[in-house]
Amino acid sequence: MTNAKPRAIACWQIIGCFLIAPIFLMSCSAHRRAVSKAPGIRLISNNEASRNNDIIKKERKDAIAAFVPYTVASYIDRFKTIAIKEMNLYGIPASITLAQGLFESGFGNGDLAKIANNHFGIKCTSDWKGRSYYRDDDQVNDCFRVYDNPEDSYRDHSEFLKRKRYAPLFELDKNDYKGWAYGLKQAGYATNPKYPDLLIGIIEKYHLDQYDRPEGQIQKIKREDRVLAQINQNIGKAVKDSLIQSTPSAKLYTIKTGDTLYNVSRRFGLTVDELKALNNMSDNIIKVGQTLIIAK
Template sequence: MRKLVCALSVLVLLSACSSRKKTISNSQAHHNNKEIQKAHSDAIANYTTYTADQYIQRFKTIAIQEMNAYGIPASITLAQGLFESGNGNGDLARIANNHFGIKCTADWKGKSYYKDDDQVNDCFRVYDHPEDSFRDHSNFLKRKRYAALFELDKNDYQGWAYGLKAAGYATNPKYPQLLIGVIQKYNLDQYDRPEGELQKIKREDRVLSQINQNIGKAVKDSIIQVTPTDKLYTVKQGDTLFNISKRFGLTVDELKALNNMGDNNIKIGQKLVVIK
């Protein structure tokens, strides 16, 4: 009888401990969610809003640096930043330091911010500093579809505005006129600089060489873009290549080959082709 009483006491104690652990766990999860929300609220509350002129003064230096490095007119970069970030006051700019609305891609290794856009819960890149967003904007443009733009003069902002639309950068049919209107309204072409013929040739060779190196990566991205959604799997918390491959009857090597992957690294939100 004493043994039975002791056993029952132990079970009651274990049950109480288990319930307490669940309560603590639920409380911790709620606390973490509140912390995330608070971090976002603090980021917005502590953010200094910009007028258009203040935005231009704040970011003209990085725009000029990127122009000198790659040939993208500073006026174009500033106009796109003003237009796409709402003078730096939009949620993406304030919370994610993302001034150009650049979304996550399969090769993105940084932090991510999710918000509804073209799709529910779209994934956007998060940067440590706004200037990182400007640098990534230049890298984003170093793709085959935009290659012809880098052969323009680096102060040809009208050629760039129409070229971006022709290359598919934006769906708005009036996108070139919108950019040109912003440039002329704020006299942004004052930051553009001409270059000598030899300088232009050297810059073109360097940038086009970088674009050619990126073609392999572009092929990898295109695999995802042209694949029907019912053949894609979105990576979730706790996923590994091994358990994803088993779920869809593949080997790890087959899964990596389908997605043109060179290593086993995956991240939450990444889309993988899972059907041959």
């Protein structure tokens, strides 16, 4: 009698792995993130990619050697807390985050998860400053983000979704996992037409919606206002970065100690308002090292 419960749990875990395995095999062959190589991400040769990946593997040699494979149950137990935390911060249903993590990472046992701590298959973008890991995906040697720990991957997943095309999703209730599943597909998160059904299937099979929480109307409004303001700020930064990247260096100026917006504008024959308009600025705050456009 004393061994009945452990045996039951073990059987459930084994059955769960077999049930979910076909879904993850489908994800490897059919799922494709609709984020291809971003502008500013250079192509890399096979030799460069191999050397880079060897360095990453060497740095994480001990962690990889000590890695204990997850079951579906242990993966959920390991990451449910941070999924709930992200839900409370941004309104992304914890069930959606967990389902995507399970789906994208092969419940934590895929190479990207083991080697790069990347549980969502998020690729490098032009503003990514961290380390990179290369593997073939949409293109040869696609660049994927490397994280210090899986929790950083979960946090970056939330940050990744704070983009213009996903903005309408943050107006949904934070326990509306079906709305989020279909909304992600509609916004272009994945090209697989069955992606919403795959996520919903995982959520309902493993009862992940038990971690979702409703919110009051006032809470919802405050969260929406906060998150949408952050998304608008990200959009403004992206526009500014794009302008700077496409502007010849002769029309750029780097802020030095002692500079103010006023004296920079006078130096280049502009008004403060003209300088702000050129740089898509909403205030007069500048920082040492910041790049400004000083001519059209």
